[in-house]
Amino acid sequence: xxxxxxxxxxxxxxxxxxxxxxxxxxxxxxxxxxxxxxxxxxxxxxxxxxxxxxxxxxxxxxxxxxxxxxxxxxxxxxxxxxxxxxxxxxxxxxxxxxxxxxxxxxxxxxxxxxxxxxxxxxxxxxxxxxxxxxxxxxxxxxxxxxxxxxxxxxxxxxxxxxxxxxxxxxxxxxxxxxxxxxxxxxxxxxxxxxx
Numbered sequence: 001x002x003x004x005x006x007x008x009x010x011x012x013x014x015x016x017x018x019x020x021x022x023x024x025x026x027x028x029x030x031x032x033x034x035x036x037x038x039x040x041x042x043x044x045x046x047x048x049x050x051x052x053x054x055x056x057x058x059x060x061x062x063x064x065x066x067x068x069x070x071x072x073x074x075x076x077x078x079x080x081x082x083x084x085x086x087x088x089x090x091x092x093x094x095x096x097x098x099x100x101x102x103x104x105x106x107x108x109x110x111x112x113x114x115x116x117x118x119x120x121x122x123x124x125x126x127x128x129x130x131x132x133x134x135x136x137x138x139x140x141x142x143x144x145x146x147x148x149x150x151x152x153x154x155x156x157x158x159x160x161x162x163x164x165x166x167x168x169x170x171x172x173x174x175x176x177x178x179x180x181x182x183x184x185x186x187x188x189x190x191x192x193x194x195x
């Protein structure tokens with residue numbers, strides 16, 4: 001016969017094993033999902049216009065005289081290209097900058113023209129964004145996965161370059177992130193004035 005303490009310990013162990021089995025089994029049972037039809041959290045970004053060898057002079061070079069143009073080189077299989085596409089669509093929808101997309105395979109002449117401008121514009125990786133102002137590429141480019149802040153900085157410098165050439169003192173906002181930064185700058189300016 002077993003002592004009482006051993007029986008008690010055995011019952012505690014068995015009870016613990018049973019509750020562990022019940023918890024494990026509940027995780028293995030299929031759960032019924034409550035599927036509702038809800039609108040998507042993010043709206044579907046609008047498709048950006050494509051540019052190729054036949055259209056780049058008009059759509060990029062000529063158009064950049066009045067409005068900055070950012071060209072995004074991409075491919076369908078490129079994961080980072082898909083990640084930055086909503087950022088580019090949002091920037092284009094804001095209206096301060098025209099955003100176009102280009103595939104390296106269909107832009108051989110365009111890429112050759114870029115390389116004549118400078119060797120630094122050779123498309124080495126995807127995605128690659130180049131801003132155009134007054135018919136020429138800007139010195140700053142974005143390559144690989146980039147953030148909204150980096151894209152806004154590129155857009156803001158491009159817009160300022162076009163505005164500076166036109167000597168227009170208008171307020172520039174390319175996207176909601178830039179709007180937030182402008183509000184922070186304004187708050188800092190008010191604090192400086194108060195001192």
